[in-house]
Amino acid sequence: MSIYDINVLTNKGECKSMSEYKDKVILIANTASKCGFTDQYTQLEELNKEFKDKGLCVLGFPSDNFANQEPDDDENIAKNCQLNFGVTFELFKKGDVRGENAIELFKYLTQKQGFKGFDKAHPLSQKLEASLAENFPEILQGDGVKWNFTKFIVDRNGEVVARFEPTADFAKIKECIKSLI
Template sequence: MKIYDINVTTNGGKTKSLSEYQGKVMLIANTASKCGFTDQYTELESLNKEFKDKGLCVLGFPSDNFANQEPDDDEMIAKNCQLNFGVTFELFKKGDVRGESAHELFKFLTSKQGFKGFDDAHQLSQKLTEVLKNNFPEILEGDGVKWNFTKFLVDKNGEVVARFEPTADFAKIKECIQSLLK
């Protein structure tokens, strides 16, 4: 299976094939509006604005898999993202990003790029690790998405080339995007 074989549902309820992004670089993120990392919407939108005309597509997939941090429905999610963060990148239907009920896109992404740990330099890495160990130890098992704002970078050929945890430095993400857009 290739990423381009996967269909997704837009925030507005339309089915879309990821084959529509062939030849583009995709930055795919699971998102949530009530998370300590929610300000990353702003950084994702900044990347979108800077690189969309050069071939980057930022794709946001809201999820309520982590501590009820995305309780809203799709319409409210879209309004919140636009009003509070100026999001213009494409949002998709809220759904699961981990476990048996995870969307096939996230099963595919995590099978190609496993979990390699949180960025120790980030101020929230230690706290996030403690919260997971103490409250959700099963999340730390395997390669599934560990928390909101995990990002996957897909090159122009549909290869999943990088995974960035919510604690990743956006300068590093930007550098990887730039190298793929050359």
């Protein structure tokens, strides 16, 4: 099985094959509108604008898996992202990104790139890890997505080559993308 065998739902409920992204570099992020990392929409859009013409596709997958930080429906999520962050990259149907009900894409991504820890240099890493340990200790177990704005990079051959936690430095994400473009 490859990533290109997986189907996803657009934010309008239409089925889309990941094979439509063959020969592209893909950045896949789970997103939320009411999160301490929500400003990353802006940074994702900047990457989208800078590298779209060079073969990058940024894909956003809204999720309400973490502390009810994405309460809106798909239509309002899209409006909020466009109005508040200027998002032009593709947004998909809100769904689970971890656990038994996780969409197939995120099950696949987390099998290919496991959790390696939060970036200790980020000012919110320690707070996030402590909050998870106290309030949601099950999230820290295994390789599942740990929080909103976890990002996966897929190369032009469909290989999941990197995983960046929400605390990752965007300069490292950009460096990874540049190496693949």
